[in-house]
Amino acid sequence: MRRSHAGALRRRAGLVLAALALAAAARADEPAAGEPEVTVPPSSREDPPLAQAADGATRRATGLELSLRAQSYRPAIDREFDGAAQPFGLAFGSGRRWGGRLELAKTLATSLGTAGLGLGVGYFGASGHGLYQDTSTGALLKSGDSTSLHVIPISLFATYRLDLLSERLHVPLAPYARVAVERYAWIATGTSHASKLGATDGYSLTAGVALYLDGVDPVLAQELRRESGIEHTALTFDVTRAIVDDFGSARSWDLSTVGWALAGGLLVTF
Amino acid sequence: MPPRPLSLPFAVAVVLGLPALARGATVTLDEPEVSQEECLARASYSVELSWDLGSSSGSSVEILGSDASGCSETDATTAVVVDNLSTSQTSYPQTGDSILTLAAVLSAAGRSSETCQGSDAKVYVCVRLLDGSGNEVAIGSASLTLQLEKPPSPVDVSVSVGEQGLWVSWAEGTATTDAPASSKTYRAFASANGATYASTETTGTSAHISGLQDGTIYDVWVVAYSSAGNPSDDSTHTTGTPQDVLTFWDLYEQSGGKDAGGCSHGGGAGLLSLLGVGWVVRRARRRAGGGGGAPGQPHREEDRP
Numbered sequence: 315m316r317r318s319h320a321g322a323l324r325r326r327a328g329l330v331l332a333a334l335a336l337a338a339a340a341r342a343d344e345p346a347a348g349e350p351e352v353t354v355p356p357s358s359r360e361d362p363p364l365a366q367a368a369d370g371a372t373r374r375a376t377g378l379e380l381s382l383r384a385q386s387y388r389p390a391i392d393r394e395f396d397g398a399a400q401p402f403g404l405a406f407g408s409g410r411r412w413g414g415r416l417e418l419a420k421t422l423a424t425s426l427g428t429a430g431l432g433l434g435v436g437y438f439g440a441s442g443h444g445l446y447q448d449t450s451t452g453a454l455l456k457s458g459d460s461t462s463l464h465v466i467p468i469s470l471f472a473t474y475r476l477d478l479l480s481e482r483l484h485v486p487l488a489p490y491a492r493v494a495v496e497r498y499a500w501i502a503t504g505t506s507h508a509s510k511l512g513a514t515d516g517y518s519l520t521a522g523v524a525l526y527l528d529g530v531d532p533v534l535a536q537e538l539r540r541e542s543g544i545e546h547t548a549l550t551f552d553v554t555r556a557i558v559d560d561f562g563s564a565r566s567w568d569l570s571t572v573g574w575a576l577a578g579g580l581l582v583t584f
Numbered sequence: 585m586p587p588r589p590l591s592l593p594f595a596v597a598v599v600l601g602l603p604a605l606a607r608g609a610t611v612t613l614d615e616p617e618v619s620q621e622e623c624l625a626r627a628s629y630s631v632e633l634s635w636d637l638g639s640s641s642g643s644s645v646e647i648l649g650s651d652a653s654g655c656s657e658t659d660a661t662t663a664v665v666v667d668n669l670s671t672s673q674t675s676y677p678q679t680g681d682s683i684l685t686l687a688a689v690l691s692a693a694g695r696s697s698e699t700c701q702g703s704d705a706k707v708y709v710c711v712r713l714l715d716g717s718g719n720e721v722a723i724g725s726a727s728l729t730l731q732l733e734k735p736p737s738p739v740d741v742s743v744s745v746g747e748q749g750l751w752v753s754w755a756e757g758t759a760t761t762d763a764p765a766s767s768k769t770y771r772a773f774a775s776a777n778g779a780t781y782a783s784t785e786t787t788g789t790s791a792h793i794s795g796l797q798d799g800t801i802y803d804v805w806v807v808a809y810s811s812a813g814n815p816s817d818d819s820t821h822t823t824g825t826p827q828d829v830l831t832f833w834d835l836y837e838q839s840g841g842k843d844a845g846g847c848s849h850g851g852g853a854g855l856l857s858l859l860g861v862g863w864v865v866r867r868a869r870r871r872a873g874g875g876g877g878a879p880g881q882p883h884r885e886e887d888r889p
Contacts, residue, residue, distance in 0.1 A: 391836070399839030405832035444829035446745050454830070458744030458751030458792075461831040502845075504831025506747045506794075512845040567836070567843035 379430060381417040383550065383579030386410045387438045389465070390568045404454065405461055406440040413438030413465075419473060421583070427476045427488075434494070438465040444504055459505035465569065467558075469494040475524060486529050490552070492520035498558050498569045514569045515560050522552020524581055548581040609724030611635045611711050618686060619812040620732045623700035626686035633684075634675035635711040635724055642713040642721040645669040647676060647684065649692025653725050655710035661694030662710075671713065689728065705730045731812030735767040736760055738789075738806040738816070743824035748798055750774055750824040752783065753790040754806045763816060767808035774802035774824065785809070796826045 388410050392400040419432025444459040471494035480488045496518050502510040526548045528535040538544040553574040560566035614632040622629050637645070646667040652660030665688045666676060677683055690699055693707040710725040736757030744751040752772035757763070772783040772791040777800070783791035796802060804824050808816040830838065 401835035502833040
């Protein structure tokens with residue numbers, strides 16, 4: 315008897331949390347109360363290792379990969395002034411901001427891991443209040459007018475994921491690395507002011523790890539593969555160092571990340 | 585004793601009247617609420633309405649004003665205000681019609697000249713279909729609310745500086761016996777040198793007044809409006825002075841920032857990098873046979889249903 319697809323997705327959400335806490339936990343064989351019993355293939359009943367796909371096939375797919383990531387970002391714009399000024403900090407504060415990225419990659423090679431090339435687009439935004447000078451004290455005070463910086467990073471990247479190890483060691487983890495050429499399109503806005511548009515180029519290096527979810531519920535993984543063509547799903551965690559300053563141009567500002575940018579997301583391979 | 589047969593005229597009346605009773609005649613007023621200001625200008629305020637009397641047939645239509653729903657002429661103060669309209673007419677006034685003033689409706693409803701003072705009140709406008717003998721075939725009515733109460737003044741008014749404008753925020757005032765109406769909309773005002781500027785009307789509790797002059801001190805206040813548009817008394821007055829505001833980009837430029845906007849200044853480096861990646865992609869795709877699949881990679885046909 316097959317479970318409903320919606321029920322399967324709800325179950326997966328719970329299992330994702332369980333996977334984070336108990337990466338090695340095996341799927342419970344007994345169905346929950348009131349839930350129809352699931353017919354599990356014999357190969358899956360024997361508590362397969364998490365690194366192994368439900369049907370025992372290799373984890374490396376040869377199709378498309380879709381990734382949705384939340385990433386922290388704080389541009390190094392103020393670095394240009396060596397502490398003499400901090401326009402970004404004054405307008406937007408010093409906190410770390412979060413943005414999102416959507417990436418689509420094509421797997422090109424699968425020997426000794428998965429290598430692919432892809433294109434990504436994202437959004438980071440910072441909003442604050444414009445400042446005015448107090449006529450009596452000369453201090454800069456916060457006005458009611460708003461000001462914003464919107465950044466749309468577009469990247470062309472090559473990625474390599476060492477999932478061969480996870481297959482052989484039966485651990486649902488695969489480290490990965492990514493090199494990207496970046497173009498950050500940006501727009502600076504303010505109430506009653508004309509917007510300023512621009513684009514700044516650079517590159518980025520990323521290192522992270524993917525936590526495969528296939529082994530958490532092999533039956534569900536099979537269902538997803540059959541019904542939606544999803545070969546694998548994984549949670550990803552990575553750090554990125556982006557150098558985005560028009561390759562050191564003397565006429566460009568610095569949209570590089572301050573320190574390392576943290577990211578977490580979901581990877582789906584087809 | 586056998587039952588007495590129905591008379592023919594009565595049966596006809598029942599048959600003709602049933603559709604109208606079943607469907608119910610409807611009357612719709614373009615403005616079902618009248619503010620105090622409009623009430624005070626009742627001699628020139630035009631009451632506009634439309635109606636649907638169903639499929640009943642008759643010979644003429646008339647409009648009535650009344651102090652009771654249904655415009656009964658026996659137990660309410662009711663009078664005809666417009667008569668002899670064609671049965672094909674479904675709204676009033678139409679081209680060529682004289683306006684139906686609020687004063688006429690109020691007078692028909694027996695309202696005195698003090699009607700526009702005090703608490704909210706209602707009068708009714710009815711549309712009646714008459715047959716050739718002047719008998720009522722169908723009638724519908726709509727209420728016209730005289731919304732006379734005002735809302736309380738907004739409180740906690742504060743002003744923030746803007747460039748050639750001011751940002752005003754406030755809180756809704758508490759209703760009193762003097763000002764019991766609900767506040768539906770607000771408008772902020774700024775005045776200096778004899779000129780008054782207003783924000784757009786808003787349902788929120790903040791507004792921007794634009795078109796002001798930097799460096800000028802403005803007197804600022806807020807007014808609340810009831811659903812019919814009755815204004816509250818002014819809130820407490822405060823002052824604000826628009827000033828030149830530095831946006832993030834202004835701050836960057838003033839700090840001596842070297843970027844001037846526009847496209848990348850990285851020369852050909854960025855373009856070359858993109859071309860390089862494109863070349864790598866092309867090579868890789870060719871090696872992969874153009875389809876992207878790796879040679880020797882098993883295709884999981886067995887997984888397909």
